Amino acid sequence: YIGIKIPLGKNGYINTSLQGEYINSIYKRNRGHKEKLWRNFDIYPTFTLMYKFNQQSIIQASLSGTKYYPSYWANASYSSYIDNYSRIEGNPLLNPSMKYGLNVNYIYKGKYIVGWFGENHKNYFTQLLKLQNDEISAVYKYFNIGKSQRLGMMGIVPISWMRNFASKLTLMGFYMRQKGTIDGIYLNKSRFSGRISMSNNINLFSDKLLAEIIGWVQLPIIQGIYNVNSMWSVTSKLNWNTPIKGMSVSIKAEDIFNTLRSRVSSNVTQQKFNFRSYG
Numbered sequence: 479y480i481g482i483k484i485p486l487g488k489n490g491y492i493n494t495s496l497q498g499e500y501i502n503s504i505y506k507r508n509r510g511h512k513e514k515l516w517r518n519f520d521i522y523p524t525f526t527l528m529y530k531f532n533q534q535s536i537i538q539a540s541l542s543g544t545k546y547y548p549s550y551w552a553n554a555s556y557s558s559y560i561d562n563y564s565r566i567e568g569n570p571l572l573n574p575s576m577k578y579g580l581n582v583n584y585i586y587k588g589k590y591i592v593g594w595f596g597e598n599h600k601n602y603f604t605q606l607l608k609l610q611n612d613e614i615s616a617v618y619k620y621f622n623i624g625k626s627q628r629l630g631m632m633g634i635v636p637i638s639w640m641r642n643f644a645s646k647l648t649l650m651g652f653y654m655r656q657k658g659t660i661d662g663i664y665l666n667k668s669r670f671s672g673r674i675s676m677s678n679n680i681n682l683f684s685d686k687l688l689a690e691i692i693g694w695v696q697l698p699i700i701q702g703i704y705n706v707n708s709m710w711s712v713t714s715k716l717n718w719n720t721p722i723k724g725m726s727v728s729i730k731a732e733d734i735f736n737t738l739r740s741r742v743s744s745n746v747t748q749q750k751f752n753f754r755s756y757g
Contacts, residue, residue, distance in 0.1 A: 481524075490529030497522040499545070507555070515553070520545060520576060536585040546575045548603055552620040564607075564616045572620050575601040591634040595652075602626035606702045607742075608661060609749055616751075623665065623702055624658025630672075642681040649674055656700055663703065663746055671697045688717040703749055707741035 481495030499522065503515040522543040530536045554568040577600070583593040602623045609616050630652025637645040655668040675694035682689065695710040715730045743752035 486529060489531070490527070493524075493526040495524045497524075515570075516574060523578075534587050536588075537583070538585065539580075539582045541580050542578070544577050544579070546577065546603075548572045548574065548620060552603070552605075560618075563614070564618065567617050567619045569620050572603055573601045573622050575599060575603055575622070577602075589634075589636045591632075593632045594630075595632065596629045597627065599626040600624070602656070604702055606660070606704065607744075607751070607753070608703075609751065611748060621660045621702065622658070623656050623660065626654070626656045628652050628654045643678070645676060645678045647674075647676050654700060656702065660702060663749065665703065665746075667700045669698065669700045671699045673697065686719050688719070690715040690717070701742075703744045703746045704742045705744065707743075709738065709740060711735075711738040 479495065479497045481493070484492040484494075486492065498519065500519045502517045504512050505515050506512055520543075522545070523541060524543070525539070525541040527539040528536070551568060553570060553572050555570045556568045557565055558567075559565045577597055579595065579597040581593060581595045583591055585591050602625070603620050604623065605618055605620050607616055607618055608621075630650060632648065632650040635647045635649075637647060639645065649672070651670070651672040653668065653670050657666045659665065673694065673696050675692070678691045680689040681687075691712065691714045693710070693712040695708065697708050699706050711733045712735055713730070713732045714734055715728060717726055717728045719726050738756075740755040741752070742755070744750060
């Protein structure tokens with residue numbers, strides 16, 4: 479690991495570093511037979527820029543590399559039946575993934591934010607439902623996708639309706655693409671998508687009673703062989719600051735309209751299906 483911080487006068491700085499990691503993972507199975515799980519070398523660069531043009535305008539930029547390791551059960555060799563038709567399997571051939579991400583944000587008056595982001599995710603892994611070719615069954619299993627990319631922009635706008643009522647609106651739009659091979663199935667898909675969320679905070683009785691309502695809408699996205707339809711949900715929270723110092727009582731209701739349902743379909747050859755997941 480090596481790093482350096484460079485001041486830019488009194489208005490900002492640059493902080494950059496480089497980290498290298500070598501991993502050698504071997505496990506035993508079949509009565510002590512050793513098998514290589516992972517053996518590779520990766521480099522993690524980081525770069526951070528912060529510069530204040532004046533009291534109202536700030537720019538922030540960051541570049542980072544992050545490695546993700548699958549869980550034990552995603553990587554283990556096992557099979558667990560859900561019912562007579564479907565089961566969950568581990569994938570011993572699953573590899574860690576590496577993501578490089580770039581973010582640039584412009585902050586105005588400390589609260590208005592406009593940002594641009596891009597990410598390249600190598601060996602991205604996710605759990606998918608796959609129909610078997612040699613039997614009437616379906617298997618939930620984690621698979622690697624060779625490359626997953628996103629490029630987009632976002633904005634955060636705070637809104638003050640009145641003294642005790644404030645909101646924050648977050649808008650995000652992005653282009654995503656996934657390319658690779660999943661268990662012999664060639665994949666090359668892309669999509670424009672977006673997300674809208676809004677949080678509302680209401681202070682009552684001299685800030686002793688705080689109400690929060692959060693709602694979000696996710697437009698359709700892609701996930702491996704999946705096409706995931708749009709989703710939305712609303713969550714509410716009520717917080718009472720009691721007369722006892724440091725003690726508060728909260729009541730929270732998640733997905734109060736029971737709308738958090740994932741509608742998924744697949745149109746890939748020999749993998750044509752659709753299903754719903756209820757949260």
